[in-house]
Amino acid sequence: MEGLGEFLQSRRAGLRPEDVGLASYGERRRVAGLRREELAQLAGVSVSYYIRLEQGQSQNASDEVLAALARALRLTELERRHLFTLARPAAPAAARAPEVERARPGVRQLIDAMSDVPAVLLGRFGDVLAWNRLGHAFLAGHVDPSLAGRPGERPNKVRMLFLDAHMRELYADWPGKTRESVAYLRMLAARHADDPALAALVGDLCVRSPRFAQLWADHAIDECMAHVREYRHPVVGRMTLVQEVMRPDASDQLFLTWTAEPGSPSHAALQLLAAAVRDGSPLPRFSDSAPARS
16 A cells, blocks of 8 residues: 555655755755655665665665654654554465454444434444444434445445535535545555555545545645544534544544534534434435535
């Protein structure tokens, strides 16, 4: 999915000589960012060795070399860890039938018990493994809720974000949300480089969404963290909600919940949506998910 060389090239292209204290003297440069020889000089390695590393011809970079490259590239701590992960890929797993992701019974019971809070469990690459009634109504009320229980037909939150116009409308800052989602998927790609499900998802989205393809080529990475975000819900309108992110086990599954500040207009809107779900009021339905413009 992603190699060490591609990541190094992308980070090198994002730095200018003046960013790292090198004089450019106003000369015309044929490449964006730092040249290979400039980065090699900053990291204290030979140019020929660095070229081999970037071209994937050297598979045994030492911790010292990787640390020097991380310093020279001004990597964040998260990017530094990502660099080491790419340089130390796990051995390919033996060929076997892919394991179907499932929600643990205890997690499913917890989700169902949270009747006044939208709750969704996502698989490692964004498949909806479980959601409560309010989570479904909040996130994708136009989608058949029973699909979450059918492996092979499950809605995928990342795919919907780029290809479903209704999901796009939900996020007031759709461009920012797409950047975050792709950056998190990029980080997962280093940990699951040989996973065919991830390769299929990325390949499909690169073909069908120019926005996804552009972001994927940036090689940015980020963690999935709690945050406050504004939403535009088709039933109750604008809401500012806090998304919490929990990881119920070590499988990269994400347990997401959304809450609002008590007494706020957003809290009232969320309660209104919960009441509509309890009363069985009809939510917006569409025979087909409209394509998003991307």
